[in-house]
Amino acid sequence: MKKYISFLMFVALAMVSSCSDDFLTIDPTESQASGGSATEGAIDANVTSAYQILLFDTYADNQYNSIVFMSDLRSDDIYKGGNDAGDQQLLYHMSQFNMNPSETPEGLWNIYYTGIARCNDALTSCDNAVDVSEDRVAELRSQALFLRAYYTHWLWKFWGNIPYFTAALESPYMAPQYTADEIYDFIMADLDEIIDLDALPMRYDTGDEGRATMAAVYMLKARVVMYQKDDSRYTEVMSEMNKVVNGGYELVDFASIWPREGEFCDESILEVNHLPGEYGGKTWASGWSGYGTNLPAFISPNELKNSEVYQGGWGFGPVRTEVFDLYEEGDVRREASINHFESDDYTVRFQNTGYFMAKYAARIGYNLPPGDQDLNYENNLRIFRLSEAYLNIAELITIDGVAVDGGLTAQEALDAVRTRAKVGAIAPTAANIKLERRREFLGEGMRFWDLVRWGDTALLNEDNAAFSSTRTWSDYMKYLPIPVAEIDKTEGEYKLVQNPGYN
Template sequence: MNKYIKTLFFAALIGFTSCSDDFLTVEPTSSQEAGGDATDGAILSNLGAAYQILLFDSYADFQYNSVTLMSDLMSDDIYKGGGSAGDQQVLYNMSQYNLNGDLTASGLWNIYFAGLSRCNGVIIACENAIGVNEESLNQYKAEAHFLRAYYVHWLWKFWGNIPYFEEELEAPYFAPQLTADQIYAELIEDVDFAIAGDKLPLQTTASNDGRATKAAAMMLKARIVMYQKDQSKYAEVLADMEAIYNSSEFQLEDYASIWDRSGEFGSGSIFEANHLAEGKDWGAAWTGYGTNLPTFISPNELGGTDLLSGSTDYQGGWGFAPVRSETPGIFEDGDTRLAASVNQFEDGTYTARFQNTGYFMAKYAARKEYNDAPYTGDLNYENNVRIFRYAETLLNAAELIVIHGQAATTGLTAEICLDAVRARAGVASIPATAENIKLERRREFIGEGMRYWDLVRWGDTNVLTESNPDFSSERTWDETRKYFPIPQSEIDKTYGEYKLVQNSGY
């Protein structure tokens, strides 16, 4: 677990203070004052602080903020669960598309704006570099542009029309609010910068696991372009997917092995957040390396065996995010992804909680011996969050060819891509139709925060409206639900030309 990225985090802790309560402010390192000369060490300190935002995606700002979980809550794969509808009320309302300015994902807002600010700090430090060789400097810049795009793309997906800034802000720390389309243009500029040339390697070496790569930037561009439905860039994105495929740097490993400790940074991993079982505490909202997600999604007071995999390696948690009863039915007989994606436990082997179905998410489930933190174990599991996987490369290519009518230039076909994903899962070849490609994405990425965004960009949102009183889910999705309400507390801080405007429908 002692990956390169941890070295960067230690550098950050030496010279970088935690984010302040104001989402647009961040303190400079002690070794590089704002606008001053920056040594290699000062730039790395800033870069480590920028990477650390990846590790706040579970508990930070005194809130539970897993972007994976929040995305899945809005899909048709899971329920909210937990103790009651009022247990983590914002998550329940999120699952019902019923947020407002006073009840929204303000923690996520703060985390990713802190990420934007920290990435700006890296880029500014690079502009003031002294004694840093050009190759290293170009890599630092590309990493910062990639991370900035990654953090901002989540703000863009959740809120659309957001404040944006690339310079250090002076009091009162306001920034202009851009439209979602304007933010899209900024995102493309950042990912294109990270992709261009050879500033980043396509894949890392083992000693650099956890750092950004060109392949990660290509995958991020694909998500951004495909969500925007920007047909003018589909050919570019398909070319990127072909480049990853033809590089032979990535392979589809055994599916179940991806999710345990030995599968971290495996042959199919393109980018993941490197969590370590240490550091987080209830009273320290902006520290540490561990993740709370396993505790959050595992059944309460578990004492039984997983019926699907036969494993006794799982342990209990808080009972959030039960998998819907109908979700396991999307898998064909013999599909090895089912047991790796979903846990099933007999009644009586755990304490049933709100919206209980007996099914739970397996990929990031709490596992024995994955948490040796000396304190606050619930916050400090070491399960890495897999952000980009090679399977997504293949299914992106299949979708671009079949659904969006793009022509591959290297002989890659949608059938080759779909067959590879299915063969690894132990199921037979089927025609690469639009319907089959969409269903394969659902099977492959269950519990990874992908399904909801796919449904929105495909326009297949009719499945999100439901009346299900047995599971306390009465919700209606329409276009006004595409974006969350901006936190009212942030609107109230602003005035004049920088006054934030609430999103339509709230």
């Protein structure tokens, strides 16, 4: 069920006095001077401020930059959709691999760099703790390190060669630019420190849902290591995936995950807690406040009628017909992941297939006023689910050759996911495991990154005039162009260098 815990809105860093089941709703009562001594409440307020960034991605700095949609957009699972090719033209150009430095998702760039800055402030406050136990400081420090690694990993995936900083910047607020490999090392350093601190539980008790756990740390580490293809880390990642599957989580009925009743379920390792407008809605004027998400409106069919569960939206992200056909008969994930509507039940829009993403679809009663309702759906974003750990195990064994060493076999891991999906056992071949990930994570922002790390980007090429989608992949397209506005802000030794292919 919905956990009514909400994120504080910070103009200046504030602090809360405790960390209980309402840790995100307590009014601020103290504050910390920049760089000064920090009480437990001041540290927690800094950490809470860093968590707040998770709420902002779908209307990132007033841009429609949902992290899962922006990830799926370049995959072979969905089309861009919307009213026409020019409706949110940036998104169409992304889907066609036709990007330029003046047209790139700056909203994500801005919110995640703000997130890094807030994490740095939180870590500074940990360093300046007064009258706080070492265990508590270690716990809060671990959460801040996790968030910094999480925000950095998205910038790293999208842009690769990026500026990075671990302390407050002074005017003119410029930082050194590093290579993608160097950024990987920074991310791993944060994750390694968390693991060494050993201060986070594998799973929090009721009331602290939404905070980073050791399971979330392991899941982020797996994503980063496997994307980097760092085989020197595969054995430890395999061990950690087995810890996660034995860490107090369990697979649940797939369809039950996505309504409000399935939020923070036993399969959920980390999710973002969105709330409807009545708890403080976003407005068109500001993407830096509020608790809701516009992703459901974005991906739902326009002017939908004759549904007792779903309501209409803007018609972006139609699912490709061939993806619907990838599911086996009886696979419960198909209907839970894809909605099919007859064309006379909605207004047909650009690149229409009749299929729409269902997991985060606009549900009736999920966007209560006040606030601008399309921006304020309460659908939680699931960041990590247990099934990913199972499929990571199967992949590490089958594709990467990691020894089982007392943990689950590839067959056992694959069987666990398929049994839950109500389909029979298949051999854990590379092709089957890749297909299983595609079926399992449709609409969750995984497919494009999987194709890139597997080297399967030839599957992204197409010449499909019927759906206005003609695109050719080149390896430099792994990274987007760095926003020209950001390059123009830098000078001298800090002058940003554009990613290759976009000069």
